[in-house]
Amino acid sequence: MSGAEGRSPAEAGGAVDRAGLLAAYALPDRETPRVRMNFVMSLDGAVALGGRSGGLGDDADRLAMGVLRTLADVVLVGAGTVRAEGYGGLRLRDENAEWRREHGLADEPRLAVVSSALDLEPEHPFFAEAVTRPIVVTHAASDPARRAALAEVADVLVCGQTAVDPIAMRDALAGAGLPQILCEGGPHLFAALVEVDAVDELCLSLSALLVSGDAGRITAGGREHARRMRLVHAIPAGDLLLLRYARAAPVARD
Template sequence: MQRIHNAIQLTGLNREDLAELYAYPTQLQAPWVRANFVSSIDGSATSGDVSEGLGTPADKTVFMMLRELADVIVIGAGTARAENYGGARTDPRLRRALYDRGIGGHRDGAPPPIAVVTASAALEPGARLFTDTEVAPLVITTATAPQDRKQQLADAGAQVIAAGGVAVTPEGLLRALADLGLHRVLCEGGPHLFGELLEADAVDELCVTTAPVLVGGTARRISLSAHEFRTSMMRAHILLDDDGTVLTRWTRR
């Protein structure tokens, strides 16, 4: 029987080991897009309409490390609303240590901002995104989004950025992040935003947790796009947890 190449037991890793496994490339000059999703064995991206319903302790551990490493966390407006997003909570000491090693983090230990992509700027100023955060969120929107909505979000503390005319394209999104010096990009969904990034060939790597459950139902998969495409990926590693959770990291060939 053949052993699985690069399969590692998660229980044998400390935080430094985990950071090395998920380190971003050093000295990035442009955004490197990493996506992170959880899925059931039968391909569902949610349980009870939220991805949190599929979470396991192993998934939470890796989820938090990916946030520690990132410069910015990108989500779609639908995900922000459905998952009731607030600001990221990270470890300042670890963030500084990761920055010193050149693989992620932040020089001052600050958490990564949440960047919400919304063509219409249709977000509630009273949402947790604006009221429960240590750093100002970014609202990546369009020039044609209603000015009063954009002003309300700015008044709520957001940095509002017009990254397109009538739509926020993947190119416009990444250009806006690059202009802010945010190169270590972590996309946490949802399926439409991820599908658009994939279709534009803008995703450098994908981290997928397979939760040891079957859920059935009509829940969506992790990516949705207008057209079918094929992107060849290469397995970087597989992490295994004792409860059956499987965590994979895939990079573009």
Template sequence: MRNLTGSGEVLSEDDLLALYEPPADSSAGFVRFNFVMTADGGATHRGVSGDIGGPADKQMFQLLRRFAHVLLMGAGTVRAEGYEGDVLSLEDKSWRSQRGLSEYLRVALISGSLHLDPQDKFFQQSPTVPLIYTSESSSPDQRAKLSDVAEIVLAGKDRVEPQLVVQDLLQRGYSMIHSEGGPTVLGEFQQANLVDSLCVTLAPKTAGPGEKRIGGDAGNTATNELRDMQLHHVLKQDGELVLEYRK
């Protein structure tokens, strides 16, 4: 990848990791989201994002996990994208171990409905006990079923409140919070002003009408606010542009 915000130099893997290093003092929390989208703004193609990105996106997708204390996602993303088992490679684990980070990355889900199957491979093959953030209005029966395979945390009365999720994660010592979506989760965290870093790969493809955008579908737009972010860098590989914005 070339750094277009620098002198156009080709970056090594170590260079990329240095570029994406979180702030030195992130004890108050650093919430990063990573997305890929098409040139016409689509975050999905036929409901999933996996076939949008090219080699640059896939490289950054994996590298960014190395910094994380916890991987936060919406339950719908886990179902749609087929997450299961260990999310780190052996190389990732070695890199993390050398920096005092756990070799296993805990996954935290956000689910208001708890439409999750405890027998799913995501739970059965997970090397750590996942966290599930849900609301007090969720089904007590589903909570009981899922409590055998996950730790259930109530984070809101009628809906999951992003502020309460971040507060709980920080209390557990997870200050570097990394999320891979989906769009609904990003939209809710944007509205709560809790996005510190937004990483976006712009793929040289178009998806056509009807696909989701990375911040979710139109909801109550009257409550939306324009929030300024600073361009941290622009990278390029073949036709892909790899961007990071920080608060």
């Protein structure tokens, strides 16, 4: 889900507009820590086209992505997604930065990468092109020399002993004043969050494409366990469908 934000409503075909999406994706509050996932997927379940998710989206999807970033405190991605999608510095459109200022927020959300191997160089565009100081989330068993090198260009959070603990990560980000977390993948990070029941929302753009091939799902790995979600909205945007699901209330037991 990297790349430029969507164009204006007229350029996006008039099916959706920024103001309507800001209302549709509005948060119930900004204090409760919340993990939102944002993905685009083809009709036959492909998470990428030509190795990248961007090929599945359109202007409406990118407009929604810009709105979701506008509402977030931090945009969280896995290291594999940073490499595959070419993440550099995150900069919102002027009108979205202005909306944030009007609502008492910094102009841009922070950008955070999750990595166990810490196999991103300090010169990578993720760090070199950053508008605000990025965050690296890792664990205590990661290479201390690489942690020190990345600490020169980012704030490093150690969450977990031998693997990144998603709950500790969420709590550490919230403790840093970043409770509204927008996770843009990848599938392994999504699966890790699902496995510990840390996903509060899934914002899914359903692309009107049939892709075939061997592209993966929006989750990869983790233990199988069904977690019920409820539909908040389904907004047609041309041939694309913008879906928002939230965590369902627990079923009452007699």
